[in-house]
Amino acid sequence: MNVSWEAEADLVVIGGGVAGLTAARTASLRGLRVLTLSKGGPTDTSTQYAQGGIAVVAPQGDSVDSHVHDTVEAGAGLCEIDAVRSIVEGGQAAIAALTDLGAVFDLGRDGQISRTREGGHSTRRIIHAGGDATGAEVQRALNAAGLPVLFGAAALRVVTGPEGVCGVVAVSDNGFGVVHTPSVLLATGGLGQLYAASTNPPGATGDGVALALWAGAAVADLEFVQFHPTVLFTPGGVGRRPLISEAVRGEGAKLVDSHGDSVTAGVHPRGDLAPRDVVSRAIAARMRALGTDHVFLDARHLPGFAQRFPTITASCLAAGIDPAQQLIPVAPAAHYQCGGVSTDTYGRTEVPGLYAAGEVARTGLHGANRLASNSLLEGLVVGERAGAAAVERLGVRARVTEIGSWTAEFAERAVVQQAMTEHASVVRDGDGLAHALERIEAAIGTVTVPDPCSGEARPPASDVVSVPGAAGLTDSRGVMQSEPGVAFGDAGESASVWARHLRYVEDAALTVTARALLRAAAVRAESRGCHTRTDHPDAVDGRRHSTIVRLDPQGGFDVSAMPAATAVVCAR
Secondary structure: OOEEEEEEOOEEEEOOOHHHHHHHHHHHHOOOOEEEEEOOOOOOOHHHHOOOOEEOOOOOOOOHHHHHHHHHHHOOOOOOHHHHHHHHHOHHHHHHHHHHOOOOOOEOOOOOEOEEOOOOOOOOOEEOOOOOOHHHHHHHHHHOOOOOEEEOOEEEEEEEEOOEEEEEEEEEOOEEEEEEOOOEEEOOOOOHHHOOEEOOOOOOOOHHHHHHHHOOOOEEOOOOEEEEEEEEOOOOOOEEOOEOOHHHHHOOOEEEOOOOOEOOOOOOOOHHHOOHHHHHHHHHHHHHHHOOOOEEEEOOOOOOHHHHOHHHHHHHHHOOOOOOOOOEEEEEEEEEEOOEEEOOOOOEOOOOOEEEOHHHEEOOOOOOOOOOOHHHHHHHHHHHHHHHHHHHHOOOOOOOOOOOOEEEEEOOHHHHHHHHHHHOOOEEOHHHHHHHHHHHHHOOEEEEEOOOOOHHHOOOOOOEOOOOOOEOOEOOOOOEEOOOOOEEOOOOOOHHHHHHHHHHHHHHHHHHHHHHHHHHHHHOOOOEOOEEEOOEOOOOHHHOEEEEEEEOOOOOEEEEEEEOOOOOOOOO
């Protein structure tokens, strides 16, 4: 593989959503040179599709203690209370900073910010924008800040040395490149593409989890994948599916089955507004009992539905459903990873210079099940803190002089998605988890990537390409060849070939993430939060701990336990 370009930065942010751009802006304001890498375009993020809103303590009738209580209750015994309190307390300042950037939130008749209630919340504390387009407004405001982002650039490896992080190997339409940096923030979003149907965008392929594992960091709580209870159901629908926001139920819509009976009656005191894991399990149980593949959301009695939920209305109408006149068919689909890269509440991992924030990170906020609308809150608060924390790495000498070749293992995406969808969804069991892991590992092939920093692969310093945010970017042309016959091409190749190369990168990330998740789920022989085992239907007090996964030096998986009350030891 020939290196086509090089750059230098004080911080490389991988991901262009709420956490990544918040961190980039914060670090830039502190004088750091920041380069943000984004696989897709300006709106190809999970943030863009977040409908419900942002959970932030309301000025009246609410308190930090109340928000903490609701979060911990939803987290089913695995939240780290100090982390929960720290992030919740940072909410109001984060919203103020976002408003200063130009974000506009919906107002009530009294001229104050309007608030709604969602599942698991004891009061109306969810602020929203554009009715059901909060994430789009957050993304718009952050994009408008004018931060330098290299779109269409995928990170392949985070390179480490004796002092921690020293660079990133990436690939873009300029070819393969190396960024020399002492700090990398993983803000890559989730892993929804592990499943056949998901609310996540196509780029949610577990990249951050994979990059962290390959760099020697720990991941935790991967077994806790939240399935949104109410995703718009269409026969045969796969890929990214439109979700029907929890706020619809917060405004009074009811979940019913094909007989018109309540789905959640008697299941939980909060009924349809129970935590998401409870509602998803109730729907899955009802579908099994009736032999159906969906239930319904009845919003016909809600006044002004189209005005309050324009995005949802458009999605329904596109599927031939009028929410004002018809029941909305819904079913659970993969939505959010509650676990991820182990960090403190400033995004620090145990690898010096490696940070993570947003959905990819496990801060201790979510525990075994995320409370609705705490995700954008976490992205804003921890993103800002991680951007500030990166200042501590100034002065660390960071230069990638040697990477060495590496072997990437990947299974075909269809194999991974089928195995995960059939055996690691809302309801699981030990035999199914073992079968899924066996199927994936039996399908694994390998691609060997030559050392991109060998002498003949270095670009001539005279060839300079201008890419916003990168210092000293140099250009040459070359070809990376892999074993067994997978060709990673040069900077002049077509977009279709670039897409094929990206597919290999993503499939490798999906494969290592799936293997880690399945191992974590297998050892958790209980049902807790959004991890439900039919062969172990109850929570076990002795398993009230987080599951840690690392890669050993031979590439094997090391699975261990960390008590929920113990914060991850993070490097500075």
